[in-house]
Amino acid sequence: MKKQRTDGQETRQRLLEAAAEVFAKKGFWETTNADICKRAGANTAAVNYHFGSKDNLYVEAWKYVFERSVRKHPPDGGVSPDAPVEERLRGRILAFMQRVGDPETSDLEITHKEMANPTGLLTETIRKCVKPLDDKVSVVIQELLGESASDMDVQFCQMSVLSQCFGSMVRRRHAKMAPDMPGEDDLLTNTIDVKMIADHITLFSLAGIRAVRERFEMKRQADNDRQQE
Amino acid sequence: MKKQRTDGQETRQRLLEAAAEVFAKKGFWETTNADICKRAGANTAAVNYHFGSKDNLYVEAWKYVFERSVRKHPPDGGVSPDAPVEERLRGRILAFMQRVGDPETSDLEITHKEMANPTGLLTETIRKCVKPLDDKVSVVIQELLGESASDMDVQFCQMSVLSQCFGSMVRRRHAKMAPDMPGEDDLLTNTIDVKMIADHITLFSLAGIRAVRERFEMKRQADNDRQQE
Amino acid sequence: MKKQRTDGQETRQRLLEAAAEVFAKKGFWETTNADICKRAGANTAAVNYHFGSKDNLYVEAWKYVFERSVRKHPPDGGVSPDAPVEERLRGRILAFMQRVGDPETSDLEITHKEMANPTGLLTETIRKCVKPLDDKVSVVIQELLGESASDMDVQFCQMSVLSQCFGSMVRRRHAKMAPDMPGEDDLLTNTIDVKMIADHITLFSLAGIRAVRERFEMKRQADNDRQQE
Amino acid sequence: MKKQRTDGQETRQRLLEAAAEVFAKKGFWETTNADICKRAGANTAAVNYHFGSKDNLYVEAWKYVFERSVRKHPPDGGVSPDAPVEERLRGRILAFMQRVGDPETSDLEITHKEMANPTGLLTETIRKCVKPLDDKVSVVIQELLGESASDMDVQFCQMSVLSQCFGSMVRRRHAKMAPDMPGEDDLLTNTIDVKMIADHITLFSLAGIRAVRERFEMKRQADNDRQQE
């Protein structure tokens, strides 16, 4: 028997998955089309046949895994919109971490690589897909800070929250890939339960946000007092 | 006359600086020896002549700019070891941000790229150089949490602090490089004053750390009460 | 319903016409099967299915357009065989130019390309088809030069006539395709009327042929005189 | 011994000559860099090292052989500017034919291929180099036609002359390359002496030009007569 005749979409899909894995592991430049095709069990020309170019496959592969991971882990973390705002923040944080922590997706690696070392191919796509999710977090933070919070305070707090989410997961993945570090005792790695990290970040951040709120309210009060005199 | 007789170390130095800049901008794989040599005004063979290989130059260049930036911006932020622990945390945070925010150094870019997309050449070196600094932060955090804090709490808090530092500066750099994003209004970029970001992170983190401390103290109290019964 | 049931020859014909156009525009090597098939609204495999190979289609397409153009523009230019020999030459010249000047045929382009850059696929076919026409011109020229003309004189004059015909039309086509040449004022292009060019070539050539005849007659006379002595 | 160290221009020159030969024989598209490099005794990467790209080498090679051939065969054919106008035309014609007939140059082949099948890389260069030479011919023809000749008459006659030159040489080269044509008896090939062809074209063309002149003078006379009435 020579070959199974597929419906033509099967190979395409295998290429997408293979590409995501290899790109995640090696990054765009160190990855060769041959790498991907071999893993997908396809010919070297398959990339160009199905996607036109390596560049394009890169974008398609990212979109593919990103969208799949978002479908699998809804960004609200399953928390009802009617829940207390603190719970909604916890939901968002946990959802993010479960999504990027899912060993089946290579979402985070590619994104991280691309942010650090932009090829210019993916930057725009990432922003378009990720920004809406980040904005949702901003809304929650705005609610926590109160209406009178300045834009800057909201953005700073958003940065604080997202940086912790991103940073912790990057560190976790990184440690997992090189678990043989001598004298390395990174609890973030051993802590398999993502939920614990999410809880920490939530606790830490709620306190941080409250502190920011108190500061500007205090400052505003002081301003008012001065004006009243 | 053919050429100025340099002492032979000058070219070497120019190569280091050129390499750091180009590696920072393009990353290891997109950078070619020719790029570096042209910028350094040196011959194509100069890299291999002076450093043996591109790989080695990569490592040497990183060490060069890292050590220079550390000398320029002492990691304690100029805060005396006798100062209150909160101030020492603020000093550490500010020092980090001033160091990586220094436009003369390309420290952060290379490190970020390398962390996201390890070439395997630099990872070890970075860890060896950066870990001591991170450990110093851990010590401060340990002090803030109290002696009875668990290792995990310390590590979690350290992650929270460092992630914010790293994340905010990455975002800042990134936004600076592409300031023409449509509808982009990133205050982290416009905020030229690194000190404001450092202040925010300090405020946010001190509150976060305190919350973590309160939680485990409360839990311990509860445990004690239960045992006393 | 999937598709109009064509009689299977329709696709073949569409391929021939598409091929002729594309080959004429891009030449054999820059033309891809995909180009042709897309233009013909056919499948990628259609070329090999209908013609066995790209090579063969190339030959078939040329024959197709050549024969069609010859049918459309009879090579005698509509001049009766009984007409004066000068008129018969004018007829031949005009017929050639009308044939290759016909915007519906891509005869000339392919032939020109093939003559300049023989693929080896078409040379023989072209010669077989074109030679008889050229020979007819030779006959007329022989008649103009008289029976005592040498083969060489006939061939030289034939070359002179055909070169003008070919050269003028090539130049005309070429100028038509790039009419935006700066400071280009080629009257051969603007002169839409092919007949004027044909008239010029006829006038020019009749005079040339007569001059050749006079020369060898004069020479022969001199030879005779010398022999008679 | 490993290798002769050349001054770096030697290889470059060998590449130029090899390129001209191969491009002349096979045309741009059928020629591969490997072909050229093998013939030049250089590495596959040599083309890109010395010329940046195949495209660029193509242009450089053409310029190289064109300029060399023009230097070797001055376009006036060695005829003094004070010589009779007929002789100057003969000189131009002969010079052209000697130049492109020189077996050491591959000028004509490349030019012909490029005219028939423009790559778009060379067209402009050719025009810039060749046009001045063609213009010189126009000047001579203008002188032969007299001052009152129209632009169109000049251009038509120029076309007639140049087409014969070009056409005869193309046919000659072509026949030389395939001398085994069955039943082929092309005197243009066997006629090794280019001078005979040049003489024919000169004779033919001088008569043709005179005929053109007589026609428009006669026509003008007729117009004048009609006006006088």
Place this chain on the structure above:
DNA sequence: AATGAATGAGCCTTCATTCAT
């Protein structure tokens, strides 16, 4: 009869590295 998914061979180009000078 006709399709289109898939392939393999080959091309241009890049680039780190070497070597004679």
Place this chain on the structure above:
DNA sequence: GATGAATGAAGGCTCATTCAT
């Protein structure tokens, strides 16, 4: 000590052709 000419290995991409359907 330093150069730059030259190379070999490899990568992305194109395209005519094949084959199961």
